[in-house]
Amino acid sequence: MLADRDAQLEAEEEDTGKAPIWKEVYALFRCPGSPCDRGPHCWIDPVGKKHHHLRTSHLKALIAFRQQGNILKSHDNVPQDICDQLYLEERQRLEREPKTNVSSPFPPINITNVLPQSQFLMTGSNAPMPQGDIRPCGIVSLAIPGPWDLAVKEYTEWQRSNVVDEKLKAEFSRACKVVLEDGMGLEQVYEDQNPGFFIQNRIKSGIARRFISGIKVWADQYKSACDSSIMN
The missing domain is CATH 1.10.260 (434 Repressor (Amino-terminal Domain))
Structure with a gap:
């Protein structure tokens, strides 16, 4: 079966002078590697740059999309229904993961030795933000005026x-x-x-x-x- 398929694909390539569509799709979505651990094929979200693992069913859907004459030259061209499906699967995957605390490879830090006692007592939710209102994620506050x-x-x-x-x-x-x-x-x-x-x-x-x-x-x-x- 595999030999027959390979022969058919080779004949298609010789007849058209172009690589078969499935080869184009597989090449486009082959994961570039580190830091991704989801490969071998991934869709990279153009907004968050997050890698979403592409299963065979996803790749078949992309091949069918391309065979219908649609443009598929970059990850931006992935049709909306497939994007939504990948977002849904990622959310379901995260929900299934056990909510366990991952131990840190670094030795514990005694916070009371790092901050004065007065500062330590103010590190709760009511503590003022540092100067410049820098958020923990590194994003500067937008400081939009008004309600x-x-x-x-x-x-x-x-x-x-x-x-x-x-x-x-x-x-x-x-x-x-x-x-x-x-x-x-x-x-x-x-x-x-x-x-x-x-x-x-x-x-x-x-x-x-x-x-x-x-x-x-x-x-x-x-x-x-x-x-x-x-x-x-």
Whole structure:
């Protein structure tokens, strides 16, 4: 069977002068290696650069997508339904993992020897942020002026103004609703960088990515406009 398949593929390559579609697909999604441990074939999320393992069923779906005449030249071209399926499988995989504490390879640190006692007592949730409001993940606070829920609505209107399709406008409004119903502001959404949060709430992947990626640009423009109005 395998010999017959190989002969058929070789004949296809000779007839067309091009490599068979399956070879193109397999080559495009072959995992580049370190730091990924999910290979041998992966889809790299263009937003978070996270590697998602591609099983044979995924690769077959991509081959079929390409055989239908669709463009598949980069990881950005992966169709939405396959992206959503990979996000769902990744979330399910994380949910199945046991919630165990991984022991650190480094010796324990006695915090009381590192910080003065007064500082140690303030390291709880009520402790002030360090100067510059640097978040633990290294992202600088957006410091958006005004009520945070109003900022979410203003930002959504900005995103809506950048599209003309009414369905896309409605999708951004749905994303806004999901954020507010979960009690989050733009700063939390920006820090999390988690399109999966929106996708699991049935927001389209492309809208989820744009909603996250545009926050910093909008916040800078919004703060600049607020500063200008104060000066005037």
